[in-house]
Amino acid sequence: MNQFQTGDGATLHYEVIGSGRPVVLLHGWTSSHREWLYYATQLAGAGRFLCWDARGHGFWKQPRDTEPPTVGRMAEDLFEMIQHERLRAPVLLGHSMGALTAWEHIGRYGTGHLGGLVVIDQSPRLVTDQDWKLGIYGAFDDRQNTRFIEALQTDFAEAVLRLAAYGYNTKVRERYEADSGGFKMLREFLREMDAGPLIECWRSLAAADYRAVLPQIHVPTLLIYGDQSQFYSLEVAEFVRSAIPNAQLEVYQDSDHSPHLWQRDRFLADMKRFLRDLPRVSP
Numbered sequence: 001m002n003q004f005q006t007g008d009g010a011t012l013h014y015e016v017i018g019s020g021r022p023v024v025l026l027h028g029w030t031s032s033h034r035e036w037l038y039y040a041t042q043l044a045g046a047g048r049f050l051c052w053d054a055r056g057h058g059f060w061k062q063p064r065d066t067e068p069p070t071v072g073r074m075a076e077d078l079f080e081m082i083q084h085e086r087l088r089a090p091v092l093l094g095h096s097m098g099a100l101t102a103w104e105h106i107g108r109y110g111t112g113h114l115g116g117l118v119v120i121d122q123s124p125r126l127v128t129d130q131d132w133k134l135g136i137y138g139a140f141d142d143r144q145n146t147r148f149i150e151a152l153q154t155d156f157a158e159a160v161l162r163l164a165a166y167g168y169n170t171k172v173r174e175r176y177e178a179d180s181g182g183f184k185m186l187r188e189f190l191r192e193m194d195a196g197p198l199i200e201c202w203r204s205l206a207a208a209d210y211r212a213v214l215p216q217i218h219v220p221t222l223l224i225y226g227d228q229s230q231f232y233s234l235e236v237a238e239f240v241r242s243a244i245p246n247a248q249l250e251v252y253q254d255s256d257h258s259p260h261l262w263q264r265d266r267f268l269a270d271m272k273r274f275l276r277d278l279p280r281v282s283p
Helices: 033-042 071-085 097-109 142-154 156-165 170-177 181-191 195-207 234-243 264-277
Strands: 002-005 011-018 022-026 048-052 091-095 116-120 221-226 248-252
Touching (some): 048 071, 091 097, 142 195, 156 170, 156 181, 221 264
Parallel strands (some): 221 248
């Protein structure tokens, strides 16, 4: 894998696949660059895909005296990687936490240096309150978030699985309660992780609010949401579409929080079309 050293001395790893227009692929919380390898390989003729391990994830190990993996620090890491690779007008593609990282980056640096944005199934604010019902489950307030963090500290793997299981998607709940093979594999995968940095990361994600950032996005934007997401209703998708100028919304039927996993061919076709239609970047 490729790697670079960040300003605070951490080493981040990333795979590069393909050639042409740069596309930075930002994975979700508890995931890694492996989330994107299949898609980057299939799309290699349409661009140069950089699949990173975000701080706190994948191959990352926290050296002494480096910053924790907050969404703010990840946005800085992204800026430093863009500079390190000298990327011209990169497209940012973020799923879940990856979308939050992209929005944080845009809030800090704007979109003048970007060529496009793809967001997969994410709300601009996770935690709900009396005036905001478009976060997790439509009802995930500060008290519930505090209880979730306590559960993470007690049994990280099970808390993550329960967060996914007890949302909008009843089929996911049924598979969890039946302890399906997929959930058993996920449980073992999550148990191998260093929970401390990931909990710190979650705290920053839950504290973030990007509603004011969305209208500042002035690059071509593709939104992809699942109509059976565990976490978000389609009202979230419509809110994000209406907030980002000229955003395109694609809703994938019978798909959960990871619609690109459930409808791979459609996702690949949508990405090829989106990248093909972007304005050309001068050499």
